[in-house]
Each structure stands twice: as structure tokens, then as C-alpha cells.
Amino acid sequence: MKLKTRLLPFESANFTVILDHNVAKKLDVKLGDRVIVRFNGRSLTAIVNTAKDFPIDSIGIYTNLARVLGISEGDEVEVEATSPPLSLQIIRKKLQGLKLESDEIYLLVKDIVEGKLSELELAAFVTAVHFQGMVPSEIYDFTISMVNTGQTLNLKKKPILDKHSLGGVPGDKTSLLVVPIIASLGYTIPKTSSRAITSAAGTADRMEVLAPVTFSIEEIEEIIHKTNGCIVWGGSLNLAPADDIIIRVEYPLGIDPFFIPSILAKKLAVGSTHIVLDIPTGRGTKVKTLEEARRISQSFHEIAKMLNMNLQTVATYAEEPIGHAIGPALEAREALQALKTLNPPDLVDKAASLAGTLLEMVGEKDGYEMAIEALKSGKAEKKLREIIEAQGGDPNIQPEDITLGDKTYTLHANDSGFVYYIDNSFLATLGKTAGAPIDKGAGVYIHVKLGEKVKKGQPLITIYSSSSAKLQLVEKLIEENTPILVGRTAGRRMLLEKIQYQPTRLVPLER
Amino acid sequence: MKLKTRLLPFESANFTVILDHNVAKKLDVKLGDRVIVRFNGRSLTAIVNTAKDFPIDSIGIYTNLARVLGISEGDEVEVEATSPPLSLQIIRKKLQGLKLESDEIYLLVKDIVEGKLSELELAAFVTAVHFQGMVPSEIYDFTISMVNTGQTLNLKKKPILDKHSLGGVPGDKTSLLVVPIIASLGYTIPKTSSRAITSAAGTADRMEVLAPVTFSIEEIEEIIHKTNGCIVWGGSLNLAPADDIIIRVEYPLGIDPFFIPSILAKKLAVGSTHIVLDIPTGRGTKVKTLEEARRISQSFHEIAKMLNMNLQTVATYAEEPIGHAIGPALEAREALQALKTLNPPDLVDKAASLAGTLLEMVGEKDGYEMAIEALKSGKAEKKLREIIEAQGGDPNIQPEDITLGDKTYTLHANDSGFVYYIDNSFLATLGKTAGAPIDKGAGVYIHVKLGEKVKKGQPLITIYSSSSAKLQLVEKLIEENTPILVGRTAGRRMLLEKIQYQPTRLVPLER
Known part of the structure; x- marks a missing residue:
């Protein structure tokens, strides 16, 4: 059905349109059903709200939908009811405990990216995977499908080094050291990073204290061309965008069954060939023991092998925060100081260990020493300042300026x-x-x-x-x-607390 | 924060409000977050949409929210950000595979009824129960909590007879016969029924051909007072309303892990003391074999015992539709005919079997014969006409009038x-x-x-x-x-079809 657009000055979390209730009836859709809106060769799925006495030749369009499709007031759009997407059948298949095939996974990921599945359907799928798990071929197919349904960075050279952390330890500003160390030694390291999800700061939040972090793919290619490295926010790049959608569903549920394809897809999308994967291990983090770290590592290796990816996993000490600082500005300051003074020692040791591991993966000897030397010589600090400048920040920034x-x-x-x-x-x-x-x-x-x-x-x-x-x-x-x-004395006061039995002690979640 | 209401002429599937984006910031909520709207001692949770340049002393209220809270233009409402409900922690507990306690289940069901959980969160919970199952104490607690968070029918007499079918066989208009048979013999049977969810007709759809089916609790009490029975739509009664919300989430997923508390809560809410539960069993239905029917029966009995409920489960033949008719009008016509002519025999036999079982549960002898006699004597037909009249239909309606x-x-x-x-x-x-x-x-x-x-x-x-x-x-x-x-000949043409292998044969779902 062709309808004229009326722009409404509202924004919603999901794409929303308003239809007169008679028009909705004609389209055979009810409140909350989805319609496809087509304009100028592009289309999107939107949720139907209704109105009495809305003009019957028109469709009310929220600002966020208009923006994405480039719709202006009075444009003519084509609107039709969606059938439940085929991928809903794939979700039902997983709900029955069955293995998914390559083409099913691709279709599912494509529908996720195109917004064809509701949060309800996605939550059921994520929960099903949480309980059922995935076999390696499914993890592999998810990874590949996530990459193929988004943008990719093509730097046209090899090797491309990269570093990722499973997270969970506060104050981990290691990337702010690893990237300049690696880049200062002539290797390429296009570090895309996330903002804080559950923590007080993500790498993108920390870097943003020193320089802008939001760029287009083309701008990032230029920054890396100049400096061998970057530290940017991955969120705006549309790299493996299915991952971002899945994470939004996983987060309120406190489950994370897609972490392997999630991480590997983001790395594949920027063309990484050699990756060091940091597994912070300690009582207060996600991964509590070395045994657990080894088990997770095993799964990553299995998939990385199928992907032809050089991966080295490392378990790192995470009983306490890295360095002394937690929070974007405090951490950016500590990282700058570490590049100048090689202090605090735990941060420097961790950065040199990860950088050194990467250097040895591409054939260097004594990677750890090379990394320390890059810090001591001031080469790494100089490189970070080049990157800050290339990203539009002040290259002369000093710790005390923050x-x-x-x-x-x-x-x-x-x-x-x-x-x-x-x-x-x-x-x-x-x-x-x-x-x-x-x-x-x-x-x-x-x-x-x-x-x-x-x-x-x-x-x-x-x-x-x-x-x-x-x-x-x-x-x-x-x-x-x-x-x-x-x-007061080691090993003398062993009783920490007499713990009372509390039948249902539910602690409110933070928003 | 106090805000003045501006009514917007829109309806949405979820409760929706519009806030100026600066007001949203002040409330510390983002697009898609939830706020509590309080008015006149009542409150509801609504999803936040935003607008630029919306009056900052006002809140835009969709029609459906205004209706439920009784809000008029310019009323002052109190609006505040919700924290994630405590029950989200309970869902997370189930996601970790843990058993839920009574008070946790009550809180969860209460939050479901009050709209505090999103579809995403509910879908994860329903899926978790699909994979994890529930132990009997959880099923019991769910049943009780569902009853206690809704309205109840209190007929102030005993016994109260009732009949329910697990469904799955088309054309099953048995209730249109069982209710008048039972009521004509002086027993009370307050039959609340559903509309079609996945089928071509539910009992409420069939009855609606003969008389209105939407009533308040008080009206139903009056109908039963007059006639001993009713056949009404349960959907508008707010009996165990959590069940209706859960079913809306289960339906698109094609899973049904709450079917036991679902059914038993609806029966408890109307005060039923003696229930016959029909399990249609056959290749083309939900329950394929007698073994499966026996297994399901076992679970129902376990919970019914805890609930002090007299329950008799019966497996019934369901290899083909009941009688000849599928669809509301066709089925209403067939039921009327069956009351007059005792045909078709399969429908009459099924109705007499179920009614007879109920009669014997309350101490009668030869229930089946009693039921047949109620049909033959015309008492059951007369009773249905009384019920039709009490519900506001034409008591003289004839099959050919439909x-x-x-x-x-x-x-x-x-x-x-x-x-x-x-x-x-x-x-x-x-x-x-x-x-x-x-x-x-x-x-x-x-x-x-x-x-x-x-x-x-x-x-x-x-x-x-x-x-x-x-x-x-x-x-x-x-x-x-x-x-x-x-x-052509029995047992001679054994080959039905040579089935081709089709790697991903996904059949589109109907909406």
C-alpha cells in the first residue's frame, strides 16, 4: 500500500509508525505487529501504533525512522505487512534443541541486522543458546555470518596485529600502552574498542579523554596509514553489527553465550591476522581460576583454527585492579604517566607481556624486552602522541592537564x-x-x-x-x-563475617 | 517528577509515553527505558519515547495508557524512572539453572501482571523454563501466584464442576454439550473458555455464534445463579492474568512450558472443585501417543494433589476432527444439531464420556447413561437455550438460522x-x-x-x-x-511419498 508520510517529532527505541486503525485493518496488521516501510530502494521493519482519525492516505513516521530511510514530509512510501520472518523458524529449531546449518545461521544473522526479529524472539534465541550451547561449526558460522552482514576494514597489508581482553578487571588501561608499543615498532594495530557496558570505563571511554574516538571506516584507514595504529570506538563502524544487537539483548539478562563469535567477528572484520586474547583471571573477575581460563582458551583456539586466525590466549593476574586508577580521566592520566615513567609496575608488566606476545607471534625474538625498550626509549609515548594527533586530539597533552x-x-x-x-x-x-x-x-x-x-x-x-x-x-x-x-596480622583473623541465612536476598540491579 | 498530561491520539501494544529529551535526561532515562506513571493512587509502567521541543512541564500519554489509568488532558501525574525490577534477579536465577522459592515466584508473577518486565525479559524466562523445566513445588507456586494476582469467581457453593481440554484436535465443540448436560442435572459448571490461538475456533468463538460471551465477574455470577452454567470468554475476566501475558510470549516461540500452572490456575480462579481434563491423543494432535498422555497426566495429578483438587484426566481419540465441522458457525450448528438428534455419534460419545466422568466424580452412578439420558430427554438442549438466553442470545435459535x-x-x-x-x-x-x-x-x-x-x-x-x-x-x-x-484397497498401497532430502526447508509461519 502506498502512503504519504507525515513526520512526527518523536523518537523511539524501535522503529515506529502510526497508522489509522482502518488502514491497519486493510493491511491486516494489529497493534504491535510489524510492517515493512520501503523508500528509495531501501526498507526497514517498524512496529505499528495506531490512531483513530489519522488521515487514511498517510503514515505517521517517527524521526529516527525518517532519518535512517532519508524520508521527508509528504514523501510516498510503500508499506506492507511482514510475515513472521523465516528466521523465526530457525529460532524455533534451536528451541527444539536442534543444530543449525550454515545457511540457516546466515539467514538468521541477516534478519537480526535488518531488524526483522523482535526483542522477544531474540531473547528466546539468546536464552536457548545459553542453555543448549553451540557446536564448533555453529560458532564458526555465526562468526562468519556476523562479519559478512556488516562493514569491514581492508588495510591491504599483512600482518595485522590486535589485542582483546575478556574484561572483568577494573582499571585495565593496557590497550593505551600496547597499541603505541606495537605501532612504534612498525607493526599495524587497528584497535577498535567498546565503551563501558557493565564497568566504569571501556577503552573507548579512556581514549576519548585524550582524543576523539568516533570515525568512519575511511577516516580510520587514513589514521592507520599515518601512524600504524588507532584506538577508536567500534560502535559506530557497523563492524559485525549483529553482535551489537545481540549484546543489547544479553545485557539485561546477565548472560553472554555469544562471546566467542562476538569477539572473533569484530577481529575478523578489521582484518586482524595475529591476535593476543587476554583472559583476566582472579576471584573478583568473570574468569575465576586458571582451569576455567584454560577451558575457555580451548574453545577459542578451536574456532580460530577453523578461521585460519593466529590466536594466542593468555591468562593474566586479576585479583586486584590494574594500576591504581578506575574511571576514564584517571585511567588516561595513569596510562600517560606509565608511558613516561614505566610506573605503576603491574600495568607496565601487563602491557609489555601482551605486546611481547604479539611481537613473538610475528617472528620477533624477546618480545617482552622489545616492548620495555619501546617504553624506555620514549618511542611508545611519541607514537601515542602521533595517534592522538591523527585522531584530532592535543599531541602535547600532559597527565596533569587531564x-x-x-x-x-x-x-x-x-x-x-x-x-x-x-x-x-x-x-x-x-x-x-x-x-x-x-x-x-x-x-x-x-x-x-x-x-x-x-x-x-x-x-x-x-x-x-x-x-x-x-x-x-x-x-x-x-x-x-x-x-x-x-x-593486623597475616593468617590470624580468619573469621570475616558470620553470614546470616537470608531466604531471598535480592539485590536491586543497577540500570 | 510531576508532569502535566497531554493526551496523544495514538495506541500502542505496550504502554508508551513521550518526554522531552531534556526531561528524560533529568529523570535519568533513555529511549526505550521504563518509567512509572502514578495517578490517583494507581500506577503503571510505560516505555519512554522522546521528542525535541516537547513542553518540559508535560508528558505525552497514549490513549491506551490514559484509558487504563483514567487520565484526562491536563491532569498532573507523578513520573519516575524504574529501577530494573527485583524480579529480573529472579529471572537471572532461573537462567543460572537454580530453583525458585515461593516468595520469589510470587514477586515474579506480580511483576508480570503489573507490566514491570519487558517482553525481552519474559521471553528469556519462558525459554529458560522450556529448557530447565520446573520442579513440582515451582509449578504449585506458579499456579497459586497466578490465582492470587488476579480476580476470582466466588460462587459460594460446592461442588463446582469443570472441564478442560489440552486441545489440538480440530472441531472439538464438546463443551457446548458437556456444560448443558451437567447444568441440566443440577450441578454447577462455570465454563470460561478461550478464543482460538492457533486453531480455527475456540469454545468462546463457537459460543459467540449463539450468544454474547464477554461479561464481568458479577454478570457471570448472575448467569450461573439462574442456569447453573455458562460458556463465556475468560479473556476479559482478569482470572490469572499472568497466564494471558505468558501465553502472548510463548505463542510466537511455539513453546508452552507453563501449560500446567496455566490450566490449573484458571480452574482454581473460578473455584472448580472437580475437573475432567481431556487429553486428545492422536497422530495429528499435540499429544501423539497414549504413553505421552499418561506421562502428562502424571504431572497434572501431582500438582492437583498439592492443590487439593479433584482431577480426572482422560485420553480421547483424536486421529480425526470431532464430528464434521470446523469453524465457529459450522461448529455451533453441529453442536445444536447434536443436542437435538444425538448425531454425529463421535461428538455425542465424547461429550457423554466427559460429562459422565464428571458426574461419577461427584458420586453419581452410570454417569455416561445419565448424560445420554439428559440428551435424549431434551433436558440438555433446553438447558443450553436457558444459558443462551441468560447470556443475551436468542433462545429459539435453530441450526438452520446460523x-x-x-x-x-x-x-x-x-x-x-x-x-x-x-x-x-x-x-x-x-x-x-x-x-x-x-x-x-x-x-x-x-x-x-x-x-x-x-x-x-x-x-x-x-x-x-x-x-x-x-x-x-x-x-x-x-x-x-x-x-x-x-x-483403493486397505494395506496395499503402502508407499505414501518418496521424500526428498531438503537441507533447510523452512515453511513460513502464519501470522
Whole structure:
């Protein structure tokens, strides 16, 4: 049916159109059904809202839909009811516990990218995979299909080095060191990164303190052409876009069954040939033990082999945050300092280990030493400044130029002793409560490391924020919970807490 | 935050509000987040759409939300951001494969009814239960919670008899006979029924041909007070409303993990004390074998026992449709005829078997004979006419008064022989394609029964519709597929079809 567009000044999370209820009846659609809107050779699926007495020759179009299809007021669009997409049958097949074939997976991923599946249908699929798992051929097909339904970066050279972390440890600004180390040694490393999803800062949030991170594929090609590297936000690039849609569904559910195709597709889409995959391992992170890290590694290797990809997985120490800083500005400052001073040592060691591993994968000897040398010689710092400049930031930025939140709260040790426990996830929560990552200057500075001796009254952590109200929430959280435990003597106070039985102790989730 | 309402003349499937994007920011909500709207002591959860330049002291309210909360233009409402509901934690618990406790299940069901969970979250939960199953205590708790979060019918007498079918066999108008039989013998039977979900007619659709079926709880109490029985639509009664919401999520996924609490909660909510549960069993239905029927029965009995409910499960023959008619008007006509003439025999036998079982559960002897006698004596027919009158229909309606679709298509046997296969689900598809259940006169009349001898050219089925276009679609379907197979000699033509391997043969779903 051909209808004239009337632009409505509204935005919705899903594409939405308004139809007179008689027009909806004629199209044989009900409230909440989906229609295909075609304009200028492009089409999108939108949810039907209805109105009484809406002009029957017209369709109400929300701003976000108009923008994507390039529709202006009064344009003529073609509207028709969708049948349930064929891929819904594929989801039902997985719900029956059956294995999916290559062409089914491609069709499903394509329909995900084209918005043909509802959140309800996607959630059922993600949950089915959470319970059923996937066989290697399915993981492989998902990875390939995700790449083939999005844009790709083609740098026309080899090798392309890359680094990825499974995450889960706060303060992990390692990429801000690894990328300039690798690029300063003449290798190409196109680092696309994400913003914080559950953490107080993602690599894109950290880098954004130093330079813009949102670019087109062509702009990224130019930046890499100039500097061998980049640290950009992957979210706007349409690289394996099915992944972004799946993550939006997984997040509220707290499950993550697509993490292997998710990660490998993003790497394939930028043409990476040699990848080091960091698995932070420790009590306070996603991966708790070395055994678990080895098991996950095994699955990655199986798929990487099928993809003809050079992959090295490494388990890294993650019992406490990396370095001292959590939060975009605090972390950017710490990374800059590390490039200049080789401190803090844990951050530098981790960066040199990952960079060194990558260097040895492409045939270098003594990668770790090469990486340390790149830092000591100032080559890595110089390279980061080139990248900052190429991305449109100030190449002369100094650590002290970076603005932190002007309101602070410091927690002091109420006893002397040594630090025997640091609560990773609580520290991340404090950083987020203070306003990170949106408030770039918000975050947590941890003055001490595990095993360090402290005196009563010595500062343990300082929280930064630009909002007094948020800082008050932080103080309240700290009254109820302890981010850092200090014990008088090792191995003497073994009783931490007498835990009461609480039949249904549900902690509210943060939004 | 207090905001003035501006009514927008739009309806959406979910509750929707429009906020200026600066107001949304102040409330700390993004597009697609949920807010609570409070008015006059009631509240609802709605999805946020945004607008630029919407008045910042106002909130745009869709018609369906305004209707439910009783909001008029310019009313002041209180709006605040929702945190993710606690019940999302309960869903996550089930996603981790853990058993849920009573109070968790109650909270979850309450949040479902109050619209606090998104379709995404509900779909994940339903899928988790599909894969994980539930232990009896969980099924019990779900049943009780579903009842306690909705309205109930309190007839203040006992026993209350009831009948339910798991469905899956087309043409099953048995309730239109069982209810008047039982009521005519002085027992109370408040039959709430559903409209067609996947079939060509539900009991409510059939009854609606004879009388209105949409009533309030109070009206139903009055109807039963007059006649001992009713046959009404349960959908508008808010009996176990969580069930209706869950079914809306299950349906597109083709899974049904809540069928036990679903059925038992609806029965508990009307106060039923003695229930006969019909499990149609046959190749073309949901339950294929007697073994499967026995297994399902076992689960129902386990929960019914916990609920102190008298339940008798019966497996019934379902290799072919019940009687000859499929579709609301055709079936209402056949039921009326059966009450007058005791034909067709399979329908009468099924109705007498179910009614007889119920009668014996409350202490009568020879229930089957009692039921047949109620039919023969005309008491059951008289009772149905009383119920029709009490529900506002014409008590003198005759079978021939019922209008059928004026366009017909008849399929004839192209060979002589006997009927050896009837495709239940294809017949239902033909009925739906012809327009049932919305087009009440649309449906299928099946002239023959399994095993019957037919001559070449004899009519096999006649399809009724009010739309020539739909009848053409029916003809096309019949060209591609055979609803009724006629074989020349029994046991001689064993090869039905040489089936080709088709790697991904996905049949489009109907909407």
C-alpha cells in the first residue's frame, strides 16, 4: 500500500509508525505487529501504533525512522505487512534443541541486522543458546555470518596485529600502552574498542579523554596509514553489527553465550591476522581460576583454527585492579604517566607481556624486552602522541592537564596492617556510582595494592566526582560495604563475617 | 517528577509515553527505558519515547495508557524512572539453572501482571523454563501466584464442576454439550473458555455464534445463579492474568512450558472443585501417543494433589476432527444439531464420556447413561437455550438460522476407496485461511470419517468463506497438499511419498 508520510517529532527505541486503525485493518496488521516501510530502494521493519482519525492516505513516521530511510514530509512510501520472518523458524529449531546449518545461521544473522526479529524472539534465541550451547561449526558460522552482514576494514597489508581482553578487571588501561608499543615498532594495530557496558570505563571511554574516538571506516584507514595504529570506538563502524544487537539483548539478562563469535567477528572484520586474547583471571573477575581460563582458551583456539586466525590466549593476574586508577580521566592520566615513567609496575608488566606476545607471534625474538625498550626509549609515548594527533586530539597533552572530578571523598584505614582483600566489583560500582563513564572525571584512585603495609589513618581510596549528590551515594555505599580489607596480622583473623541465612536476598540491579 | 498530561491520539501494544529529551535526561532515562506513571493512587509502567521541543512541564500519554489509568488532558501525574525490577534477579536465577522459592515466584508473577518486565525479559524466562523445566513445588507456586494476582469467581457453593481440554484436535465443540448436560442435572459448571490461538475456533468463538460471551465477574455470577452454567470468554475476566501475558510470549516461540500452572490456575480462579481434563491423543494432535498422555497426566495429578483438587484426566481419540465441522458457525450448528438428534455419534460419545466422568466424580452412578439420558430427554438442549438466553442470545435459535459463509469450494474424491488418512492440522489451516475464527461463517465441513467408503466424485470436504479471495488461497493450498487420503484397497498401497532430502526447508509461519 502506498502512503504519504507525515513526520512526527518523536523518537523511539524501535522503529515506529502510526497508522489509522482502518488502514491497519486493510493491511491486516494489529497493534504491535510489524510492517515493512520501503523508500528509495531501501526498507526497514517498524512496529505499528495506531490512531483513530489519522488521515487514511498517510503514515505517521517517527524521526529516527525518517532519518535512517532519508524520508521527508509528504514523501510516498510503500508499506506492507511482514510475515513472521523465516528466521523465526530457525529460532524455533534451536528451541527444539536442534543444530543449525550454515545457511540457516546466515539467514538468521541477516534478519537480526535488518531488524526483522523482535526483542522477544531474540531473547528466546539468546536464552536457548545459553542453555543448549553451540557446536564448533555453529560458532564458526555465526562468526562468519556476523562479519559478512556488516562493514569491514581492508588495510591491504599483512600482518595485522590486535589485542582483546575478556574484561572483568577494573582499571585495565593496557590497550593505551600496547597499541603505541606495537605501532612504534612498525607493526599495524587497528584497535577498535567498546565503551563501558557493565564497568566504569571501556577503552573507548579512556581514549576519548585524550582524543576523539568516533570515525568512519575511511577516516580510520587514513589514521592507520599515518601512524600504524588507532584506538577508536567500534560502535559506530557497523563492524559485525549483529553482535551489537545481540549484546543489547544479553545485557539485561546477565548472560553472554555469544562471546566467542562476538569477539572473533569484530577481529575478523578489521582484518586482524595475529591476535593476543587476554583472559583476566582472579576471584573478583568473570574468569575465576586458571582451569576455567584454560577451558575457555580451548574453545577459542578451536574456532580460530577453523578461521585460519593466529590466536594466542593468555591468562593474566586479576585479583586486584590494574594500576591504581578506575574511571576514564584517571585511567588516561595513569596510562600517560606509565608511558613516561614505566610506573605503576603491574600495568607496565601487563602491557609489555601482551605486546611481547604479539611481537613473538610475528617472528620477533624477546618480545617482552622489545616492548620495555619501546617504553624506555620514549618511542611508545611519541607514537601515542602521533595517534592522538591523527585522531584530532592535543599531541602535547600532559597527565596533569587531564581534569578530574572536583569533588572527592577519601576512605582511610581504620587500623594498621596489610591489605589482604580488594573487592574488584565493589570498586567498579563505586566508580559508576560516582558518575563514570559518562562523567569522565569520575572514578576511584586506589592508593594501595594487595599485600602492601598500611598505617592506621593512611588513605586507601579516593573517589572523584563532579556531583556532590553522587558522592553522597558513594559514601553511603562505603558505610555498608568495605572495598579494601586491612588485617593486623597475616593468617590470624580468619573469621570475616558470620553470614546470616537470608531466604531471598535480592539485590536491586543497577540500570 | 510531576508532569502535566497531554493526551496523544495514538495506541500502542505496550504502554508508551513521550518526554522531552531534556526531561528524560533529568529523570535519568533513555529511549526505550521504563518509567512509572502514578495517578490517583494507581500506577503503571510505560516505555519512554522522546521528542525535541516537547513542553518540559508535560508528558505525552497514549490513549491506551490514559484509558487504563483514567487520565484526562491536563491532569498532573507523578513520573519516575524504574529501577530494573527485583524480579529480573529472579529471572537471572532461573537462567543460572537454580530453583525458585515461593516468595520469589510470587514477586515474579506480580511483576508480570503489573507490566514491570519487558517482553525481552519474559521471553528469556519462558525459554529458560522450556529448557530447565520446573520442579513440582515451582509449578504449585506458579499456579497459586497466578490465582492470587488476579480476580476470582466466588460462587459460594460446592461442588463446582469443570472441564478442560489440552486441545489440538480440530472441531472439538464438546463443551457446548458437556456444560448443558451437567447444568441440566443440577450441578454447577462455570465454563470460561478461550478464543482460538492457533486453531480455527475456540469454545468462546463457537459460543459467540449463539450468544454474547464477554461479561464481568458479577454478570457471570448472575448467569450461573439462574442456569447453573455458562460458556463465556475468560479473556476479559482478569482470572490469572499472568497466564494471558505468558501465553502472548510463548505463542510466537511455539513453546508452552507453563501449560500446567496455566490450566490449573484458571480452574482454581473460578473455584472448580472437580475437573475432567481431556487429553486428545492422536497422530495429528499435540499429544501423539497414549504413553505421552499418561506421562502428562502424571504431572497434572501431582500438582492437583498439592492443590487439593479433584482431577480426572482422560485420553480421547483424536486421529480425526470431532464430528464434521470446523469453524465457529459450522461448529455451533453441529453442536445444536447434536443436542437435538444425538448425531454425529463421535461428538455425542465424547461429550457423554466427559460429562459422565464428571458426574461419577461427584458420586453419581452410570454417569455416561445419565448424560445420554439428559440428551435424549431434551433436558440438555433446553438447558443450553436457558444459558443462551441468560447470556443475551436468542433462545429459539435453530441450526438452520446460523449463517455460513456464502462462498464455498468442495473437494471431491478423485478415486473410489476408503478414507485412510485425515490431516488434522491441514484442515485447521484451511479453516483459518478461509477466514476463521474472525469470519465466523468461515470453516470446513468434512463429509467423511476415517475408514468410510467413498465413491469417485463424492464430496470429501466443503470450505465456507465470505471472501472469494480467501477461498482462492484455500484452493491453491489444496492443489499443493491433500487433506484427506482415499486408498483403493486397505494395506496395499503402502508407499505414501518418496521424500526428498531438503537441507533447510523452512515453511513460513502464519501470522
